[in-house]
Amino acid sequence: MSPWARFRADFAASRLALFGLIVLTLILVVALIAPWIAPQNPYDLGKLDLMDARLPPGSAAMDGGLVYRLGTDGQGRDMVSAILYGLRVSLLVGAASGLIAMVIGGGLGIVAAYLGGRFEQVLMRIVDIQLGFPAILVALILIATLGKGVDKVIIALITVQWAYYARTARSAALSERNKEYMDAARGLGLGRASIVLRHLLPNALPPLIVVGTVQIAHAIALEATLSFLGLGLPTTEPSLGLLISNGYEFMLSGKYWISVYPGIALLLTILSINLVGDQLRDVLNPRLAK
Amino acid sequence: MLVTILRRLAQTLLVLAVTSLLVFVGIFMVGDPVEMLVNPQADHEERERVRVEFGLDQPMWVQYGRFIGNALSGDLGNSFVYGRPAIDVILERMPATLELAALAMIIAVVIGIPLGLYAGLKPDGRIARGIMAGSILGFSLPTFWVGLLLIMVFAVQLGWLPSTGRGPTVSALGLNISILHWEGLKHALLPAINLALFKLSLIIRLTRAQVRENVMLDYMRFARAKGLATRRVIGVHLLKNIMIPLVTVIGLELGSVIAFAIVTESIFAWPGMGKLVIDAIFQLDRPVVVAYLLITVALFILINLVVDLLYAVLDPRVR
Amino acid sequence: MSAPLLQVQGLVTEFGTRDGAVRAVNGVSFDLAEGEVLGLVGESGSGKSVTGFSILGLIDPPGRIAAGSIRFEGRELVGAPPEALRRLRGHRIAMIFQDPMMTLNPVLRVDTQMVEAILAHERIPRAQALERCAEALHRVGIASPGERLAQYPHQFSGGMRQRVAIAIALLNRPSLIIADEPTTALDVTVQGQILYEMQQLVRDAGTALIWITHDLAVVAGLAERIAVMYAGRVVEQGSVDAVLDAPLHPYTRGLLDSVPANNPPGIALRQIPGMTPALAQLPPGCAFAPRCSQAAADCSREPAVQRIGAREVRCIRPLQVTAPAAHSSGEARP
Numbered sequence: 028m029s030p031w032a033r034f035r036a037d038f039a040a041s042r043l044a045l046f047g048l049i050v051l052t053l054i055l056v057v058a059l060i061a062p063w064i065a066p067q068n069p070y071d072l073g074k075l076d077l078m079d080a081r082l083p084p085g086s087a088a089m090d091g092g093l094v095y096r097l098g099t100d101g102q103g104r105d106m107v108s109a110i111l112y113g114l115r116v117s118l119l120v121g122a123a124s125g126l127i128a129m130v131i132g133g134g135l136g137i138v139a140a141y142l143g144g145r146f147e148q149v150l151m152r153i154v155d156i157q158l159g160f161p162a163i164l165v166a167l168i169l170i171a172t173l174g175k176g177v178d179k180v181i182i183a184l185i186t187v188q189w190a191y192y193a194r195t196a197r198s199a200a201l202s203e204r205n206k207e208y209m210d211a212a213r214g215l216g217l218g219r220a221s222i223v224l225r226h227l228l229p230n231a232l233p234p235l236i237v238v239g240t241v242q243i244a245h246a247i248a249l250e251a252t253l254s255f256l257g258l259g260l261p262t263t264e265p266s267l268g269l270l271i272s273n274g275y276e277f278m279l280s281g282k283y284w285i286s287v288y289p290g291i292a293l294l295l296t297i298l299s300i301n302l303v304g305d306q307l308r309d310v311l312n313p314r315l316a317k
Numbered sequence: 318m319l320v321t322i323l324r325r326l327a328q329t330l331l332v333l334a335v336t337s338l339l340v341f342v343g344i345f346m347v348g349d350p351v352e353m354l355v356n357p358q359a360d361h362e363e364r365e366r367v368r369v370e371f372g373l374d375q376p377m378w379v380q381y382g383r384f385i386g387n388a389l390s391g392d393l394g395n396s397f398v399y400g401r402p403a404i405d406v407i408l409e410r411m412p413a414t415l416e417l418a419a420l421a422m423i424i425a426v427v428i429g430i431p432l433g434l435y436a437g438l439k440p441d442g443r444i445a446r447g448i449m450a451g452s453i454l455g456f457s458l459p460t461f462w463v464g465l466l467l468i469m470v471f472a473v474q475l476g477w478l479p480s481t482g483r484g485p486t487v488s489a490l491g492l493n494i495s496i497l498h499w500e501g502l503k504h505a506l507l508p509a510i511n512l513a514l515f516k517l518s519l520i521i522r523l524t525r526a527q528v529r530e531n532v533m534l535d536y537m538r539f540a541r542a543k544g545l546a547t548r549r550v551i552g553v554h555l556l557k558n559i560m561i562p563l564v565t566v567i568g569l570e571l572g573s574v575i576a577f578a579i580v581t582e583s584i585f586a587w588p589g590m591g592k593l594v595i596d597a598i599f600q601l602d603r604p605v606v607v608a609y610l611l612i613t614v615a616l617f618i619l620i621n622l623v624v625d626l627l628y629a630v631l632d633p634r635v636r
Numbered sequence: 637m638s639a640p641l642l643q644v645q646g647l648v649t650e651f652g653t654r655d656g657a658v659r660a661v662n663g664v665s666f667d668l669a670e671g672e673v674l675g676l677v678g679e680s681g682s683g684k685s686v687t688g689f690s691i692l693g694l695i696d697p698p699g700r701i702a703a704g705s706i707r708f709e710g711r712e713l714v715g716a717p718p719e720a721l722r723r724l725r726g727h728r729i730a731m732i733f734q735d736p737m738m739t740l741n742p743v744l745r746v747d748t749q750m751v752e753a754i755l756a757h758e759r760i761p762r763a764q765a766l767e768r769c770a771e772a773l774h775r776v777g778i779a780s781p782g783e784r785l786a787q788y789p790h791q792f793s794g795g796m797r798q799r800v801a802i803a804i805a806l807l808n809r810p811s812l813i814i815a816d817e818p819t820t821a822l823d824v825t826v827q828g829q830i831l832y833e834m835q836q837l838v839r840d841a842g843t844a845l846i847w848i849t850h851d852l853a854v855v856a857g858l859a860e861r862i863a864v865m866y867a868g869r870v871v872e873q874g875s876v877d878a879v880l881d882a883p884l885h886p887y888t889r890g891l892l893d894s895v896p897a898n899n900p901p902g903i904a905l906r907q908i909p910g911m912t913p914a915l916a917q918l919p920p921g922c923a924f925a926p927r928c929s930q931a932a933a934d935c936s937r938e939p940a941v942q943r944i945g946a947r948e949v950r951c952i953r954p955l956q957v958t959a960p961a962a963h964s965s966g967e968a969r970p
Contacts, residue, residue: 159572163577164613170598171606244457251461252461252580255461271462275465278469279473279480290459293459294457294458534738535738536740536741539801542726543726545722545752546722549752557744558743
């Protein structure tokens, strides 16, 4: 069996992971084509009718147009559309911050492993200290000082994540650095960049990907939490967290759909990423295989 | 031993200094420093007066020096909203947060370790696989959303437990603790469960991983070769070994739980430090924000230190 | 003649792997009389350790005893209820493992680990159990046992830890001790001491001993009988003198020849060509055939066990029982 075929077989051994992969793909596709399949544009304030506010799922619009399959929120927004657009935003922010953090953190970690010495020590110390702080605290400090806004949130999310990537990349690259063929490569006079790119990087990639999936899931959750608290994305681009928080006040009067459905969407997103990431970790890390 | 403690103390001060510097620079440089000391409704004259009075026309390092000087004598400024020293306001609310965090950790540990043990000892069974799948669900569930659901189901629909607020307190150890009172416990239960969910999943997975690692080691087999009852092999030999990394992680997670209480306290209107700081951020009550950050950082470092000491106590090889 | 203490018949222990079930022990049979010392010799992968664990019932899934019988003191162990096996372990049959660093639990005190071995089988006051432990430590040559009992394993040297393990094995006066390469992880000097001491202890107490090892030299001085294992089967059995002086199986011959002491200096070391086979890919018939100098077409059928006097051999062409070769006499047993 080729390595790729074996990988696919190992991954598919867990039905849960397959389920997660399917759900994740569906979510990604749906979020991508949201503008085309959403019944309504939830950002277009002109289109909203306050008369339609807080309608339960399945009700028709006052003017007899749309059927609100999942109900409407406090401003008459169709929940389905709001969720679809909210998914887009949440995924974008989570993935963007995750990828940037992976590049920055992973890059720093690999370079630290290669250079060693003072640079490595200092970097790892910073990483350790930062990892000693809960993510939410770091994000809070940043938002409190930098203010609110999409870019600030992304910066906060990147700051929270880079250290994990740095640590993972460094230890993976470290185990390569200490192997004998590295000395051989250096002896042959191969350029630094070449060594880093061809040898250290491919070894650091699998654990980075594993950490990456978990981190992106965390980032999405953290962004939702911040938005819920009112410290995250602005109301002009409602993420799922904000939708849930909007629905909070209506929950006690039984209008559950405004908070529950966006929450389910959020849960499915995070859950599917975690299911996939968990199986990836089991498959890519032979030492932990049962 | 003494050397370690001293070294840790030095590290603590270093981290506190760096944090205070970052916070100081962030708040003082990005915003108008006068905002820090003056009611947001004050007019221009008042602002100028305060600016001169507090030496805000001085260079930054002078200001920072004064800030540190004040901080060392326990003065972190007065809260705008409460008109009292920010430190007092925070410390007043700390017991509420700590008891919530403690209850959450207790729940997570008491349920998590046995489940993780079972999942590790019989990993291929259906129950074990169910536990592991449940644990992935547990750390995927957004905490704040679960909080809302808990309120909706248990408080609104079923009416079993109160939805918000802290219950009556009982005086113990010089503090007011509500979870020792039956009503207080009922109030604390939902938020504590909410807070515990994530950690519970983590503990289950960690315990299981530790069990899987240790169960293959020679000392386990040797214990069985001596003819010891299974209960003893697992309850004494295995448990004592996995306790070491477990206690370390649990201790560190306690700090994280205290921070995450921010979210839970907001949802359940629990009058702790977390809710205070969120309100403070919105009300621009910056002295309180700064005080919260510094106190929390100090708390973490203290927890880290205690965990290190505990590790030395539990692992005879380190002593 | 009294019934043998231990009778192993056709033992098959297999492990389930991704590629199917692998037989680590493939039809092993031998007897052990009371007080007898048997050397179980083989390379790693030969199944000798698994045989030891099988006797004690310590085979965990994905492994299992698939067939055969193990009779100890007249009782059948294979398929016996777990509680019955537990009562035997550490009580009538004891085991000593290879690496004493890992066999003693690093976070428990030595007295805890010794006393529990007694209390698991007898209800006596703890103080009395402690006394017995102190005596046992004394017997294995550990000074100031009282102090030592209160210590942790990492405070002992490797040789002393192994002595502790031996003391634990002897605590309940078992009739059989299975020692799985107990000296391999120790310094050469300590090895010799432990070997000697074990021999004495076992002789004094009349305990039967199965000594599992890959080192022929060790077995030569210690055992009365020897069983040679290869790829999960016993290929030769007999008294130590007979087998080592005049081996019948080509593998045994190869093993003896490759002992450095048996090779004159200046000439290339003799080795058995080829490598130990992977158990999952054994050829049909005799497992040793691919490496055997006298293999022929009929070796592709499973060779039956041949009895020659008090010896057994699993080969259709056993080597002639000749007079000992000139170079091997005194040197086969350093």
